[in-house]
Amino acid sequence: MTTFEQFTAADDGLHAATDNFYETETFWFSFFVPERAIGGWLYTSVKATAGVCAGGAWIWDASATEPWRIPFYENFSWLRLGPMPDGPDLLSFPTGTTIRVIEPLTSYDLVHDDRDRLRIDLRFDALEPPIALRSGEPPYPAAHHFDQTGHVTGAIRLDGDTIDVDCHAMRDRSWGPRPERGYNRIGYVWAAAPAVGFLAYSLPQGDVDSIHAGYHRVGDVVSYIASGRRSVEREPGSNLVTAMTIDAVDELGRELHAEGRAVSRLVLPGSTNICINTSMEWIIDGNVVHGEDQDVWPNKEFRSAGR
Numbered sequence: 001m002t003t004f005e006q007f008t009a010a011d012d013g014l015h016a017a018t019d020n021f022y023e024t025e026t027f028w029f030s031f032f033v034p035e036r037a038i039g040g041w042l043y044t045s046v047k048a049t050a051g052v053c054a055g056g057a058w059i060w061d062a063s064a065t066e067p068w069r070i071p072f073y074e075n076f077s078w079l080r081l082g083p084m085p086d087g088p089d090l091l092s093f094p095t096g097t098t099i100r101v102i103e104p105l106t107s108y109d110l111v112h113d114d115r116d117r118l119r120i121d122l123r124f125d126a127l128e129p130p131i132a133l134r135s136g137e138p139p140y141p142a143a144h145h146f147d148q149t150g151h152v153t154g155a156i157r158l159d160g161d162t163i164d165v166d167c168h169a170m171r172d173r174s175w176g177p178r179p180e181r182g183y184n185r186i187g188y189v190w191a192a193a194p195a196v197g198f199l200a201y202s203l204p205q206g207d208v209d210s211i212h213a214g215y216h217r218v219g220d221v222v223s224y225i226a227s228g229r230r231s232v233e234r235e236p237g238s239n240l241v242t243a244m245t246i247d248a249v250d251e252l253g254r255e256l257h258a259e260g261r262a263v264s265r266l267v268l269p270g271s272t273n274i275c276i277n278t279s280m281e282w283i284i285d286g287n288v289v290h291g292e293d294q295d296v297w298p299n300k301e302f303r304s305a306g307r
Contacts (some may be wrong), residue, residue: 005132007146010102013085013091015144015175017048024178026055027091027099029110029124031152032167032279034283034290037062037264038071039279040113040156042120044093046081053081056095057112057120059158060266060277065240070266072118072158105130110154120167122154127194128222130173131215133201145174147177147199149192150215167290168192170199175250183273183298187230189246190260191282191291195219198256200230200246207232216250223250232295240265241295258284260291273298 017023023108027044040059047054054077067073079094091099100109105126112120130146150171156163170190187202187209200214211228228248235242246258260280268275278297281288297305 005146006091007105007130007285009101011130011173012089012104013204014048019049020051020177022179023047023049023194025173025175027097027171027173029122029152029171030107030292031122031165032169032290033156033163033165034167034263034279034281036163038163039264039277039292040120040306041277042097042110042122043075044095044097044219046093048081051081052080053094055097057094057097057114057118058266058268059118059156060264060279062264065265065267067266067269073266074114075268076146078216086252094102100264117159119157120154120245122152124150124152124169124171126150127168127192127197128217128220131199131222133213134224145172145299146177147172147190147215148198149190149199153195161251168194168197169290170292178270183270183296185298185301186294186296187232187298188289188294189230189244191260191280191284191289193284193287193289196284196289198225198246198248198258200225200228200248202230204230204232207234211246211248216248216254216256218227218254220254223252223254225249225256226251228256239302240276241293244293256284258282258289260293262293 011293025046029042031040045054056074058081059072089101098111108124110122130148133145185204190199197217200211202209208231214225233243244260248256260282263279265278278293
């Protein structure tokens with residue numbers, strides 16, 4: 001059987017800062033409203049050595065892809081990190097996000113309040129234990145990182161419109177040094193449902209790339225992916241993902257075949273790269289499963305590829 005790195009309740013909270021200026025700790029929760037093609041993130045980045053907090057919340061749908069045109073986008077980059085509560089059970093960030101631990105490594109109450117247009121109240125209940133990215137594997141070879149899918153329920157109130165949320169989605173955590181320069185192309189793709197879930201990491205060279213890390217869950221049994229490929233179809237000119245096929249085999253010999261189509265997307269800019277978050281509708285064993293593809297490009301490479 002596959003063995004996984006073990007995490008503890010202390011890993012729900014902030015880890016001790018080092019003297020590395022680029023020390024970074026992240027908290028990411030995603031959510032979806034498939035019937036409205038809505039995707040969303042709560043994302044917090046803490047740079048404790050530098051004393052700052054970044055991130056916020058963004059919600060996109062099929063109406064637009066640019067941050068300034070989607071339904072909501074607020075991504076801070078330089079907020080002062082004030083004193084945090086003792087212990088890992090409650091984290092309240094200056095971005096407007098609060099994370100309350102209900103059951104360590106398993107259940108969380110999530111609130112985001114921008115004090116103007118948006119109020120988010122969600123509950124995350126895990127479908128599996130946190131699954132570590134094996135040490136030394138990209139994209140985080142020098143950092144701790146785990147991923148975990150779960151059942152997300154609650155509501156979003158945006159500009160007076162209340163939107164119910166009942167989906168299966170991903171969260172992740174990472175802590176370690178993370179400089180802003182030096183990003184390579186990365187494929188990070190996943191799907192989540194009670195009966196099946198997967199996560200696949202790849203380092204794309206073209207539109208068919210090898211999966212080098214990730215996991216596959218069937219029911220309650222999780223195994224690392226042993227090998228596989230991510231095959232991508234793109235829109236001519238824009239270079240945006242329109243469809244995708246995942247074929248993989250896990251360490252238990254179980255095969256995964258998933259065919260996905262793009263539903264909506266957000267082009268998320270970074271300092272030297274972009275991350276194109278595409279909400280995906282997958283067919284796995286004849287069933288519809290929702291998820292996401294994160295297509296990360298250095299800016300100069302994406303510009304060249306789109307010509």
